[in-house]
Amino acid sequence: MNKPEPAPIPAPAPPGPKCKEILDGARRVFRAEGFDGASMDKIARAAGVSKGTLYVYFRNKEELFKELVALDRSEAAEQIFLGEDDEAEIGDLLQTLGEKFLTMMVAPSHVSLIRMVIGAAEKCPEAGRAFFEMGPCFGIDRVAAYLERQAARGRLDLNDDPKLAAAHFLNLCHGEVAKRLLFGFGDQPSKEQIEATVASAVRVFLCAYGTKAQQRA
Structure with a gap:
């Protein structure tokens, strides 16, 4: 019996206008100054609010940073693997899936987000954990469920470890393109370049997880 695809991660409640101003200002400050260099004073100035108003919405810098990371990550995470056509050839399906993933990974806003989270993870581990659970963990779970559906149709042989297969596929799609930008x-x-990187990933993945007929093709 196929496992159901993981439900989309509930996004944080859409911020109101004032909260959005604060988060937009905080995003600019954190990206420019890093977590250590950012301060509530700088964030208040960037957001155009008083420091008192800032503390009405967020108790401290750590809480604000965690909320910002969760909001930014959830916008991409729940959409990136939706809408695939299961009737297409498996190679074409994987190519489309991989291109969506890699295009998201190399987007300047996403690269900046990863740098920001890595730089703050030691001081704000909760934000790092939230990013990891909403990003890599959720992506692997969703791709694993997708690959299981394909295996149930006789298109793949996952060796009883769909999560490992999903991790292999996503890491192959990274190539060195995303790491260079990071x-x-x-x-x-x-x-x-994105298409060529993913095409190479698909070939290698099908050599490992394709059916014997596909591997002989």
Whole structure:
């Protein structure tokens, strides 16, 4: 019996206008100054609010940072693996899935978010944990459920470990493209570079997890 696909992560409640101003200002400060360099004074100035108003919404910098990370991550996480056409060829399905994933990973806003979270993880581990659960963990669970559906149709052989197969696929799609950008090395990849990186990932993945007929093709 197939496992149901994980439900989308409930996004944080949409912020009201004033809270959104605060979060937008905080985002600019955290990205420019890092977690240690940011202060509630700087965030209040960037958001155009008084420090007293800021504390009405958030008790401290850690709470504000965690809310910002959860909000930014949830916007992408629940959409990235939706809408695939199960009737297409498995290679085409994986190509589409991988391109969506890699395109999200190399988006400047996402690269900035990862840098911001990594830089703050030691001082604000709850934000790091929230990001990991909403991002990598959720992505692996969703892809694993998707691959299980394909295995049930005889299209893949997952060796009874769909989560491992999902992790392999997503890591293959990363290639070195996303890592280069994370370290500030290299230009933004073109659509053609993303397609080629994912095509290589799909070939390797099907060599490991495709049916014997696919592996002989």
